[in-house]
Amino acid sequence: MKDQKGHIATQDPETVISIRNLYKAFGDNKVLNGFNFDLKKGENVVVLGKSGSGKSVLIKCIIGLIQPDKGTINVLGDNVPDLNTTQLDEMRVKVGFLFQSNALYDSMTVRENLEFPLRRHWIHTSKEEVNELVMEVLRNVGLPHTVDMMPSELSGGMRKRIALARTLILKPEIILYDEPTTGLDPITGKEISNLMVDMQKKYNISSIIISHDLNCVKITANRVVMLIDGTCYATGTYEELERATDSKVKQFFE
Amino acid sequence: MKKLFIEIGLIARFTGRFFTELFKPRFEFNEFLRQCFYIGNKSLPLVAITAFIMGLVITIQSRPTLVEFGAEAWLPKMVSVSLVREIAPVITALICAGKIGSGIGAELGSMKVTEQIDAMDVSGTNPYKFLVVTRVMGTTLMIPLLAVLADTVSLYGGYLGANIRGVVSWDLYWNQVFDTLVYGDVMPSIIKTFFFGFAIGIIGCYKGFNSNKGTEGVGQSANSAVVISSLLVFIIDLIAVQITDIFNLN
Incomplete structure (x- = not known):
């Protein structure tokens, strides 16, 4: 249901992302097959699933980097597949993306x-304000001394923190994390996971986190969604899903 | 064969997009200037040294034949025409295909596989305009300037070459060069370098932008950017020679 501005009215004002009947296929490979999902304000949801799921x-x-075949993706009141380039840019100020x-x-x-x-x-913003913003996000991720370094001079964990700082600099309402701890050692992975939780609390950010790392899931997730066969197969807290008897869910926690 | 036609179609579509994006705001002047500096300034020493050597070598190699026919005095005339019409522009384009084309292919390819192009999209930037339009414009405008430089330096190399065995005064050499060269020699050779530059830029960007298969794909992009753009340089040169010949421009 759309309002006069073409925005889709969400049923719950606390819902920041609402996905309904999302379909996406690459050739014969049906990747998303009627996926439904809601993200509430201030919530961290981890999406778990096999590689290639x-x-x-x-x-x-x-x-908005990939156009779905069918379905609605309501982000902060806008249906993403219907947005033009300018509207997408406006939406992307409010939604950050941390790349794998x-x-x-x-x-x-x-x-x-x-x-x-x-x-x-x-x-x-003025040069001074930009500089202040840069230093603020760098202090938040604990790396103010790296400001004039090149990415090639940084370690994997530092690069991840800088990428997070770049996402945070626009003060987004939502952050999408694509496997934030992949390729990091367990200690650095834990530090990044804790940092994500700190930032969520500090800025009241809602997040969708894609991860295989159960330590990261445990630390960050308010709720876990199992993406199996292109659908939202199961959802619940980490502890609830850990105790689940369903074989498809269980195999992730064994 | 089918693959070849598909590839040609995809390159044509990529080129078509260049012309539609070129006139759309927002214009990336800063990045365009940065690319001009990188393409022009950083290729300058390599182009200059190669052009100088080519001028020197062509003159030294041509001299014995002309001496045999008692036409040694024609050396500056012959060398200047061959350098300006053909050798300097083509050598410049081939050097740039190797240096700039491979650089663009590898840079954009690695940006593609490390998701930097997607990150640019997410940051409110049209990656095609920011990365492709600026680079193609840079190569299209800078390679003709490099070719003019190569013409000049190679002619100077020719002067030194002529003086290794024989004696040709500075004034005599340049008088003969300028008496020989007409607009019909210089202009078509400069005009074709715009097309060389465009081909090198567009192929490098196309290969980089469509890179896949991880780091292996980056290497393939760089490699095929050089191979295809070098081939295109010769094809464009062949077409340019036919056109100047048909319209009797020389």
């Missing part, structure tokens, strides 16, 4: 990486 495709559909590979620009320093989204989204 469509978890990354799901969040790329949410941010960090996606830091190799040719830019940490400062330039952090300034890039500010400048590109036409967020007009």
Whole structure:
């Protein structure tokens, strides 16, 4: 149901993302097959599923990088597949995306990486304000000394923190994390997971986290969604799903 | 064969998108200037050294034949025409296909496989405009300038080459060069370098932008960008020669 501005009215004002009957196939491979999902304000939801089950495709559909075949993706009142480029850019100020590979620009320093989204989204602030914002997010992730370093000079964990800082600099209401702890050692992975929770509390951010890492799931998840056969197969807290008797769910926690 | 036609179709579509995006705002002037600096300034020493050597070598190699026919005095004339019409522009384009084309293919390819292009999209930037339009415009405008530089430096190389065995005064050499060269020699050779530059830029960007298969794909993108753009340089050169010949421009 759409209002006069073309926005889809959400049933619950606390729901920031609402996905209904989402379908996406690549050739004969049906990745999302009628997926339904809701994300509440301030909630951290982890999407668990096997490799190739469509978890990354799901969040790329949410941010508008992949066009779904069918279904609605209501993000903060807008149906993403219906948005034009300008509207998508406006939506992406409010929705951050942390890439699995960090996606830091190799040719830019940490400062330039952090300034890039500010400048590109036409967020007009003075040089001093931009600098203050950059230093604030760097302090939040504990790396203010890296401001003039190149991404190639940073360790994997540091790069992940800088990528998170770049996502946070626009002060988004929602962050989509694509496997945030993949490729990190368990200690660094735990640090990143704790950092994600800290940022959620500090800025009241809602998050969808794609992860295989059960330690990360345990630390970050308010709720876990199992993406199996392209559908939302099961949902519940980590403890509830850990005790589940269903064989498909159980295999993830064994 | 089917694959080849599909590839040609995809390149044509990619090129068509370039012209639609070129005139749409927002214009990425800063990135365009950065690319011009990178493509022009950083390729300058390599192009200059190669052009100088080519001028020197062509003159040294041509001299014995001309001496045999008692036409040694024609050396500056012959060398200048061959350098300006053909050798300097083509050598410049081939060097740029190797240096710039492979660089663009590898850079965009690695940006693609490490999701930097997606990150750009998410950051409110049209990656095609920011990465492709600026680079293609950079190669299209800078390679002709490099070719003009190569013309000049290779002619200077030719002067030194002519003086290794024989004696040709500075004034005599340049008088003969400028008496020989007409607009019909210079202009078509410069105009074709715009097309060389465009081909090198568009192929490098196309290969990089459509890179896949991880790091292996990055290497393949860089490699095929060089191979295809070098081939295109020769094809464009062949077409340019036919056109100048048909319209009797030389």
